[in-house]
Amino acid sequence: MKPDVSNREDIEIVVRSFYEKVKADETIGFFFTEVIPVDWKKHLPLMCSFWENVLFFSGNYEGNPIATHRSINQQFPTKPEHFQKWMELFSTAVDDLFAGPNADKMKQHAASIAAVMMQKI
Numbered sequence: 001m002k003p004d005v006s007n008r009e010d011i012e013i014v015v016r017s018f019y020e021k022v023k024a025d026e027t028i029g030f031f032f033t034e035v036i037p038v039d040w041k042k043h044l045p046l047m048c049s050f051w052e053n054v055l056f057f058s059g060n061y062e063g064n065p066i067a068t069h070r071s072i073n074q075q076f077p078t079k080p081e082h083f084q085k086w087m088e089l090f091s092t093a094v095d096d097l098f099a100g101p102n103a104d105k106m107k108q109h110a111a112s113i114a115a116v117m118m119q120k121i
């Protein structure tokens, strides 16, 4: 049986695996390499803090994802098919190694944020 996501180290495993998939993906990879050339040394720890806050209320994430994605959308429109691919890769990255309430919570939270982003940006 797969373990649940239980600490920041587990989150790091999911986040790293997710962005490896993203970078190699022809539908959304270019957002991270060309639209916004992401500084991975900053982005990976930031995303780990984001998820740590979601799962464990760590209080160490203070960003504004809606504002960030509104700005990305202005540079290159993020469409439903991009969000769909993002969700597919994220769910696979979680499900490959983890299972349980926290793994489910990550996927549900990502899906509800994606829905809000599609409406609001």
Ligand code: HEM
Pocket: 028, 031, 032, 036, 038, 039, 043, 046, 047, 050, 062, 063, 064, 065, 068, 069, 072, 078, 079, 082, 083, 086, 109, 110, 111, 113, 114, 117
């Ligand atoms: C079309 C789908 C998406 C694309 C192309 C995308 C792209 C990006 C990019 C390029 C950044 C880095 C911005 C920078 O370094 O300045 C970013 C940041 C971020 N993304 Fe996404 N994203 C998508 C969907 C999502 C979804 C569904 C979530 C839900 C969890 C999410 C959560 C975040 C967060 C929390 C940040 C950091 C925001 C900050 O504090 O500035 N993204 N995204």
